[in-house]
Amino acid sequence: MTAGPALLVLEDGRTFRGESYGAQGETFGEAVFNTGMTGYQETLTDPSYHRQVVVMTAPHIGNTGINDEDSESSRIWVAGYVVRDPARVPSNWRSRRSLDDELIAQGVVGISGIDTRALTRHLRERGAMRVGISSIESDPAALLDRVRASAQMSGTELASEVSTGETYVVPAIGEPRFKVAALDLGIKSMTPHRMAERGIEVHVLPATTTFEELKAVGADGLFFSNGPGDPAATTGQIxxxxxxxxxxxxxxxxxxxxxxxxxxxxxxxxxLKYGHRGINQPVMDRTTGKVEVTAHNHGFAVDAPVDGPTQTPYGLASVSHVCLNDDVVEGLELRDDQGALKAFSVQYHPEAAAGPHDASYLFDRFVQLMSGLDDAPSSLLDHQEA
Incomplete structure (x- = not known):
């Protein structure tokens, strides 16, 4: 079936005309761009993209089709999808259906055949903004009115919309060594799998879990997942x-x-003005001095001083990772007064499906933390002096 015309309108009025891709209809969300050249199936099924319309900067998308193994959740979460040159025929030994067919089956409205380079440049210059895609509306002014009436991302709590409704367990692979309580704020399936590979039994909990319910799990450690929405709109999980x-x-x-x-x-x-989304972001781990190529998907960031620790009620907090593109905080660590590591986090994705895998060591660091071990130096300076 030949695709019909489609219309994309940004909230500042910039308009693109192309062809319908995926389901017929109309959709709205925050326009963001992803710089990954591979891994579109994992991107589509990442719950962190809830209510976002994803623009793929790689021109050719869909060439390996859709398989039954690589999805990061049980459904596609993106609000809409924008590609330049969709594959006409998928080709991969694991492919079960085309990307276009999957988008149609899950009701995801998209557009193809537009200049995604021009759209990406516009978003870099003007910032992420609301957008509408429609294959049923031909009047840009009418669609623009509906775009401007749609929900903003800032100030919106979304984790509860993507979290599991009930607890489930991902068993350890091999002999169980630890038990972790993982709060599902939009968790990707590869994350508990990476822990299970290290002998961790993962209890995935709803976003609404209370501290009493957490203690009842009897876990050796606590994990908070990725997820969508504005962190400033979240209170209970904090x-x-x-x-x-x-x-x-x-x-x-x-x-x-x-x-x-x-x-x-x-x-x-x-x-952030337009966020970090892709699988090619350079980050320096300041505890080791090593630079990693990492997978990102975030539009918000932590505002913390990069130089020197900060005293908190729980210990000394410091920035452990920074993005080498723009100096955005990419990781935090918490240590006690003796310098022992108590807690840590990163802004990017060490589970990294479809890659890269430079940061997978962070799961080992979590194992060390639960073991009462702390082999990592507390700063780049310490590492250089060691």
């Missing part, structure tokens, strides 16, 4: 984390879990 830190529970957070860790420690958060 109170839970503060209670856990006060009780000395080892903590590891990823992405949204990094932002909530920052807020629990007393730092603020802010919205």
């Amino acid at each position: 109170e839970l984390l503060q209670a856990a830190l006060a009780h000395g529970m080892p903590y590891f957070g990823i992405c949204f879990g990094n932002q909530l860790f920052g807020r629990a420690l007393g730092f603020g958060t802010y919205k």
Whole structure:
């Protein structure tokens, strides 16, 4: 079936015309761009993209189709999808259906055949903004009115909309060594799998879990996952984390879990102009001096001083990782007065499906933390002097 015309309108009035891709209809969300050249299936099924319309900067998308193994959750979460040149015929030995067919089956409205380079440049210059895609509306002015009436991302709490409704357990692979309580704020399936590979039994908990319910799990450590929304609109999970830190529970957070860790420690958060989304972001681990190529998906960041520790009610907090593109805080660590590591988090994705895997060591660091071991130096200077 030949695709019909489609229309994309940004909230500042910039308009693109192309062809319908995926489901027919109309959708709204925050326009963001992803710089990954691979891993589109994992991107589509990442709950952190809830209520976002994703623009792919790589021009050719869909060439490997959709398989039944690589999804990061049970459904596609993006609000809409924008590609330049969709594959006409998928080709991969694991492919079960085309990307276009999957978008149609899940009701995801998209657009193809537009200049995604021009759209990405516009978002870099003007910042992430609301957008509408429609294959049923031909009048840009009418669609623009509906775009401007749609919900903003700032100030919106979304983790409760993507979290599990009930607790489930991902068993350890091999002999169980530890038990971790993982708060699902939009968790990706690869994350508990990476822990299970290290002998961790993962109890995935709803976002509304209380501290009493957390203690009932009898976990050796607490984990906060990635997720969508504005961290400044979240309160209950921060109170839970503060209670856990006060009780000395080892903590590891990823992405949204990094932002909530920052807020629990007393730092603020802010919205980035256009965010970091892709699988090619350089980050320096200041505890080792090593630079990692990492996977990112975040539009908010922690506002914390990069130089020197900050005294908090739970210990000394410091920035452990920074992005080498723009100096954004990419990780935090909490140590006691003797310098022992108590908790840490990163803004990026060490589980990294479809890659890269430079940061997978962070799961080992979590194991060391729960073991009562701390082999990592507390700063780049310490590492250089060692």
